[in-house]
Amino acid sequence: MNYNYAQQPGIGNSKKKIGYTEAPLVSVITPFYNSAQHIDQTASSLFNQTFPYFEWIIVNDGSTSKVDVEKLAALADSDSRIVLHHQENGGPSEARNKAVELSSTEIIIPLDADDLLDPTYIECVYWSLYCNPQASWTYSDSLGFGNQEYLWKKNFDAQQMKTENLLTCTAGIRKKDFLEVGGYDVSESLHYEDWALWLKLLSKGKYPVHMGWYGFWYRKTDTGGLANTSRNADKHEHAMSIIKKLGKKVDTNVQAIEFPRFRGVNFEKPRKWEWSRNNIDLNNKTKMLMILPHLVMGGADLFNLDIVSRLNKDKFEVSVITTNPGDSTWRQRFEEHTNDIFDLTTFLDVKDWSAFIHYFIKTRKIDIVMVSNSYYGYYLIPWLKKEFPQLKIIDYVHMEEMGWRAGGYARTSAVVSDIIDKTYVCNDHLRELMIQTFNRKQSDVETLYIGVDIDEYNPAKYRKFSIKEELGISSERPVVLFPCRIAEQKRPFLMIAIAKEVIKKIPNIAFFVVGDGPQLEGIRHKIENEKLGDNVYLLGRQNDMKPFYRDSDLTLICSIREGLALTAYESLAMGVPVISSDVGGQKELVDDKVGRLLPFLQERTKFIDIEVSKEYSQNEINQYVEAIESLLRNNDQYNTISKNAREKIIAKFDKNNMIRTLEVELVNLLNNKFEDEEVHNLKSLSNLIDDYLTLYCEFLQREADLEWIWNERNRYNLDIRSNDLNNVNNNSITEAASLLELQKIYNMRSWKIIVKYQDFMDNSRIGLLLSKLRNFILKFK
Incomplete structure (x- = not known):
């Protein structure tokens, strides 16, 4: 992932305009010792939080710099949520413990005076702990910036924690658990205090x-404490002796709740x-x-x-919620x-998504919800309309996909068409298909072409031949x-087949292949086998396509x-003619x-819209070859x-023009009054609507299980082929095999009998007695 480390939180202040008189829900604690250099940016990263219900307790640990x-005093006066406490110097651990003592909430977030939080950090911390009441703390992946830039993303492993700190120093910690283990250790002045805290929690x-x-x-x-300790051999050795001692007490069976995951309760209704x-x-x-x-590279x-x-x-404020797992490579562009x-x-977890969206709409006073390419979003629409009758709901459909789920998002949009206020599509062909195939009303579906920025994609702005x-190829x-x-x-x-034939007619022609994807390696091998390397160039994914169009x-x-x-x-837009299939x-x-x-x-x-084979008729190849040759000649x-x-x-x-059209559409939409009869109909079907979302959640769970099984089998096969059996995780293979068997059982007619038997054995009084008797007999076999 290409990360822009210059795009840091806290550059600029977009302080939310709300009253701060209510009791806080989270306490941010910061030790301060002559550390004003970056405190303004740290403060801005807090003031820009989407969740403003926090207090910020800063302990001035005997700073000697008057400036x-x-x-610090001026900062404390700028916001009523800041609590400033002065004490004689006792070190950062003692200062943090004092801040916890002064805190008034049940969730603690340690934050040093020069570190930063993403704008949504506190909100995600609060709700992740709220939804997992047995968890003691929650943390995110992190970025290093400043003198060193890196991304820190490590799966949790209690065993590995004994020798390597996989976690970050900032997290949301339950105060009761923090106090139970004694907080930060103040008996040692130079050690890895946050790592030690995590080990103490794990030992419990x-x-x-x-x-x-x-x-x-x-x-x-x-100049930071971590740098000073890790660079000094004696200090590091002493600090690690403390870690080693604490590590002996760690329960290595402890497992974290790792997101993303899909482990919901079966048929859980929206909450x-x-x-x-x-x-x-x-x-x-x-x-x-x-x-x-998601937020990734692509046209949609x-x-x-x-x-x-x-x-x-000045007129609109847009928020984004995503529902598909994956690397959000474009998140920074949206941010x-x-x-x-x-x-x-x-x-x-999926079971909590509806509650979060409900809370989000309520707390932000959302006027319009726009759903696009999110199956979860579509299945949630009836419930949202029932809960928020005056909410306007629109969707945007990008493509006809008759070979995928009997119509893809177009079909799903049609299913809830009586609830959606307006559907927008990317072309007239799709609009006509939705009207004719999915019985949509003509007035409910409108074409809104995506378009292109004609100023940005202007060939006159870019040098040719770059x-x-x-x-190193000829400009000719x-x-x-x-x-x-x-x-x-x-x-x-x-x-590739087209290129091969075109090269016979225009030997010096070049094909620039820009992009990546699952068939890239196959294409690479095909180019090698066909000896096309002098004409076909694989140039990978590019963030800026304009120079490629220009050339x-x-x-x-x-x-x-x-x-x-x-x-x-x-x-x-760049003046480059297009040869396209008529789809x-x-x-x-x-x-x-x-x-x-x-x-x-x-x-x-x-x-299913997939190729039956990778064999193409000569007629299809020839028509492209002829089109290319005729245009270039x-x-x-x-x-x-x-x-x-x-x-x-x-x-x-x-x-x-597309954006201005959309703005007019949104204003007109808000001026249309909702129909009381429509809302009444929804409320009369309350139980059905509440159950509708469970269908998708069940499908999502099965899809996640199958994907996990597939990945495990694939990894196992790769290990076998490479003869690197030492890398094979036997537990994972066993679990994958078990899940495969489970999928077979799901498809058996006898599954209902199995479920009833399991429920009888696990939950009935007689079943529990029989289970104990069975286990007793098996002991003596």
């Missing part, structure tokens, strides 16, 4: 929650939390919550980012425009660009399916005036088409 003390059998996102920023300096505090934000903007799958995600970044910030970003998979110079060589995820949907093996003559899109490809918009809404953008639109000829399965024709391409984008597909 630092005066700065207490366990943490590991939140799976980067929430804590640890400043690396040359909500009681919450009566003031709203978190009191401004009068229209507030929209986007429920999305760029559309979401455009909404977050381009809506008029440039909103602090309210929550990946539910990283700190809550990529060719990097690759014609280039076909293949920009996409290297996956089956995009048919990269067809691209290309044509863009090739030969996909099985598309909505309306973002790469087609971008390419045409989805491509015909609404690509025609003979701006490129070539070619029929889809390959056989595909009836119900005729300069006059090419120049006309190139000019047409950009003009077409400017005339109809400017992204800024």
Whole structure:
């Protein structure tokens, strides 16, 4: 993951406008000794928290710098949540213990005066502990910044904790557990006090929650206590002797709650939390919550980012909740425009998601919910509308997927169409499909083209031949660009077949393959086997595509399916003609005036949009070859088409026009009064609506189980093939095998009998007696 370490929390202050008179729920504790250098940024990272119900207890541990003390006093006067205590110097551990003593809440967050918290950190800490009442502390992954930059993400392991501190020094700790183990050790002045605290908690059998996102920023300096101890051999040896002693008492069977995980209660209905505090934000903007799958690189995600970044910030405030696990590689790009970003998979079980979303809508006074590509979001819609009758709910569908779940998100959108206020789609082809196939009302579905930023994607702004110079190839060589995820949907093996034939006619042609994906290695081997390495260049994923368009003559899109490809918009805006398969809404953008639109000829399965094989008819290959050759051979024709391409984008597909259209739509939506009859109907079906979400949760649990089993089997097979049997985790294999058997049982007709038998043996009085008798007999076998 490419991380921008310069994009730090606490740069700028977006302090929430609410009253702070209510009792705090969390205590942030900070030892302070002549450490004012970075305190303002630390303070801003706290003031920018999405969860303002905290107190900040700062213990001035006998600072000798008058300037630092005066700065600290001024900081304390700036916010009523700050409690400042002065004492003679006793060291950071003693200062932290004193702060805990002064605290008024049950959750403690140690934070040094130069470290930083992500804006959502305290909110995630509070709710992860609330939902896991038996856990003693919760922590996130962390980033090192300053003198050293790194990402710290380690799975919890109690055994490994005896020799390596896998955790971070900042966490949310239950005060009762902190006090039970005696807090930070003050008997030793130089040691690894946070590591020692975790070991003391583990020795009591207490366990943490590991939140799976980067929430804590640890400043690396040359003068900090950790640096001083670790660099000095004698100090380090002494500190490690303390750790070794504590490690002997650790219960190595302790396991953390590791997120993301999917371990829900079967058929758990949506729930909500009681919450009566003031709203978190009191401004009068229209507030929209986007429920999305993830924040990663892609056309749909760029559309979401455009909404977050381009809506008029004087009128709209956008928050984001995501529901699919994975590395949110674009999270920082979204964080440039909103602090309210929550990946539910990283700190809550699925059974708690509905409660968090309910709480979020209530505390932020959300006016509009927008769902896109999130199955959980779709299945939650009826319940949300029942709970919040005046809430406006819209969705955006990007693609027809008749071969996936009988219509993909288009079908799911249609199922809840009587509850959704408006559906937006990326092209007219998809709109017509939803009306004709899924019986949507014409007035309820509207096309909103994604478009492209015509100022950003302007060829006049970029120097030509920069990529060719990097690759050391002639500026005269014609280039076909293949920009996409290297996956089956995009048919990269067809691209290779096309390239092979084109090279015979235009030997100096180059194909730039930009992207990565599951078929990348297969494509690499194919290029080697076909000896195409001098013509086909695998250039990997790129954050900035504009130089690649600038150096290309044509863009090739030969996909099985598309909505309306973002790469087609971008390419045409840069004056690069597009050759595309006639799938989805491509015909609404690509025609003979701006490129070539070619029929889809390959056989595909009836119900799943995958290639039956990687064999392509010569007719399909030839039509692409002919299109490429004809466009590149005729300069006059090419120049006309190139000019047409950009003009077409400017005339109809400017992204800024899309945003202004959406803003008008949102305002009109809020002016439409909700129908009392509709709400009455929902409330009359309360039990059905409450149960509706459980269907998806059950499916999600099964999907997670199968994915875990698949990964375990794959890892086991890789170990076998590499003959590295020492790496094979026998417990994991056994568990995977057990789960495989479990899946077989789920599909048996006798499963219900098995369940009834298990319930009888485990829960009935007679069953329990029989179980004891069975176990007694087995002892003597």
